Amino acid sequence: MMPDLGKHTEAVLSSYALSLLMLVLLVALSLWRGRKVRAEMEKTEQRMSRNG
Amino acid sequence: MTLIVTDLAIARGGVPVLEGLGFALEPGQALVVRGPNGIGKTTLLRTIAGLQPPLAGQIAGAEDRIAYAGHSDGIKPTLTVTENLNFWAAVFGARGILGALDAYDLHELADRHAGNLSAGQKRRLGLARLLVTGRPIWVLDEPTVSLDKEAVGKFADAVRAHLGQGGSALIATHIDLGLEAATLDVGPFRAVPKPVDDFDGDFL
């Protein structure tokens, strides 16, 4: 299954690993912050509409 | 020329504080702005001075005719009193500074470095600056802070003289200056918040 990468195995694998890691981190952080902010906004809106 | 403000709305830090505010300030008149702390008096004066744009409404007759004095006086501590005044006179392309020194009794201090002045003396210097601008409309934010009774009297005299020459003044202050001035209470113009459940381009 794994293609033979010859003498450059480390270079190719590490660049894939690092790049994908960075992409996944970016997406995960975006989603995490998005969820948090959304929940916080709903909480604030509710509190303020209750208090007038 | 009259300063006319119509239907003015202003915001501080993105939150509307005053709205629907309007008045006219004729030459020779003074108008004292009153209102509780934090209602937006400083913001109002800065808006009229052209330092920040209004949310809505018009300000007519203000362009290049306003001398503004805020909380800080723009005094350089390493320059002498004379040098400070001369600088502003040159910037405004105005007449000499002797009248300004007279009005606030600054002759004795003329060669002192502004850094060695007391707070009240600095304030007098800051107010003297208004006289060298040659501008007809004074917009003053708490001008009497750190002035003693005598200096407040001098200030009132200077404003009276200014009004007598056809100038006008818009003053935010809490003390009674003994001027024959109309009062503008900004309290009733406090901005009414919009309902919470809807929001548009301004997020409110």
Add this chain to the structure above:
Amino acid sequence: MIALLFRDLKLAMRAGGGFGLGLVFFLIVTTLVPFAVGPQSDLLASIAPGVLWLGALLACLLSLDRLLALDWEDGTLDLLATAPLPLEAVVSVKALAHWITTGLPLVLAAPVFGVLLNLPGPGFFWLVVSLAVGTPALSVVGTFGAALTVGLKRGGLLLSLLVLPLYVPTLIFGAEVARRGAQGMETGTPLLMLGGITLATIALLPFASAAVLRVNLR
């Protein structure tokens, strides 16, 4: 405008260090470099143009955060904004005053520091020329950075981060002129580019600086 220029110069003289600070920093850089890279004179000669340019640039950067911050703190900028001077003129004059107090002394002192770094003979002329043509751009760009960060409490580091990439073209062409001059090569193209950048920044950037300053004042 002239009044503003004279006031700024007077302030720089009185405050002490206005003129001196940049020069002292320049001196520190040129003295430390040989300790760091070794005393071989041919090595020093080959890196001298670059080091001198870098020293000038850093000395410029060092004095930027005082450029507008002092006038901001004591309310002078508010008052200047309501004065008959257009803000574009104010920032241009400020940049000019900064150049006279920082850039000009560096240009004049550069040959002395060139001796310290064993700069080859023909390099002196081109070093002075390139600094004279290039440092005004440093002041104007720096004024833009100072206007961006003027309202911030700790704007110093941010100012450097914002201004550094903007200094790259000037540094490249300026150091290139000095380097080619030192090696006795033709300097026309980079010198033209350097002059072009300087003229363009002087002509255009004050508008951006004034716009940014207006935003910061409101």
Add this chain to the structure above:
Amino acid sequence: MSIAAKANTIWQYANPKKFLATSERVLPFFWATAAICLVVGLVWGFFFTPDDFRQGSTVKIIYLHVPSALMAINCWLMMLVTSLVWLVRRHHVSALAARAAAPIGVVMTLIALVTGAIWGQPMWGTWWAWDPRLTSFLILFLFYLGYIALWEAIEDPDTAADLTSVLCLVGSVFAILSRYAVNFWNQGLHQGASVMRAGAVTGTDTTEKVSNVFFYPLFLCIIGFVLLFIALVLYRTGTEIRARRIRALLARERAGA
């Protein structure tokens, strides 16, 4: 502020609420297609393309390097456009979109730099060379950092939007200048990159057929990066809008109290 609410104009999305509603509807589509394109493109490129005869298996790095480099530049372009829209038309969503895009640009620039360095090591025998293209990306990286730092440093969001927009404008001009200056300064090792002629990238270029082998998966990866970028920008802009709304609500609460 009056909202240009004419139907069928792009400006209706300047209304934050409208933007949130619409982006919520289209986001699943973008996430899904981005994932499909990226997975298919990368798997195809990694497992089912031959090695280049000169560069060996390192040619596979191209499927990450070129798309991320493209997006690093396109992201800045997008920020430039949205900054201009904010300065001219004062639509808050536009400024917030620029803010939301900047960290994506940073990551793209980083990926391009890191993969470039890893690729450069076996090819040029060095991790880092002051090659014009690499240097330009380093400068771009600095621009991104400065831009984000300025956003973070300023309290008032409208002031921050104005200042960062002007910085983006001025920065763009200087970025182009730097590109030219850096080219002049060092002619460089990096091959001329015209992605649309993939043969040139691999250096083989013997027949159209060979280059196509690399080109199709590369094209798919580029599409995937573009879609991922769009999805991220839409999502993150929504987050910024909500954060802004919280801020406004809290500010109003303080003012009212």
